[in-house]
Amino acid sequence: MDNDVYGHVNNVVYYSWFDTAVNAHLIEQGALDIHGGQTIGLVIETQCNYFAPLAFPQVVDAGIRVAHIGSSSVRYELGLFAAGEPLSAASGHFVHVYVDRATRRPVPLPQRLREVLQALQP
Template sequence: MKKPVPAARAAYSHFLPITTRWMDNDVYGHVNNVVYYSYFDTVVNEYLIRAGVLGIEHGATIGLVVETYCSYFAPLVFPERIEAGLRVTRMGTSSVRYEVGLFKEGDDQPAAQGHFVHVYVDRVTRRPVSLPAALRTALEPLLVAAHADQLE
């Protein structure tokens, strides 16, 4: 497996400050790996809600996570503040690949980075649907070209 290359802070266009919590730490004294995925989910959904394109309770279209990945470069610990950087590297017909970098507050290199893919589906039938125009418009400012040296 090819070692991933960390993407610097400048590679991300949207940031969300996240305060670690006492319960995020594990018995080894650092944020547990599963918590990183909740940070990923938090920054993506925060962006979509603020952009007005995610109707949590009644929206006709919802995004289901079908793929996740994370590389860890340095530990995060409570009580650190982190900054979750967000970008989009692919918009398909019904799917979006979000990439997230988790940075210790003020650091240029991520402590972790990864991605997840949403497939957008009809809330009732759970069948894939084309990305709504409003969602595409909201995600365009985050869209960057993926590079071969970044996460696959």
């Protein structure tokens, strides 16, 4: 997204990057079907710490790890980096609760999703 009046990407965009990084990874790994899947993830908690500004048109890299896997929830931890930089410009977490698309009630994590999540644990 474009820079705000302060010359950097607005802080709310970082949350969008977190969500995009996680969902893109899950889709690429065949663990999430955002259009037709019966199970979807809803964000119930999110937090971010900012260390350095990021500005368009910088390339931003995201690092993802899974800190906790529950029966229907996952806590992701993320770092956002200006491309090529060793220190994160921001880090944070969010929690998905996986629910049935129709009822919006929590469901156990599907096996393929659990496998992909386990590969992201430290």
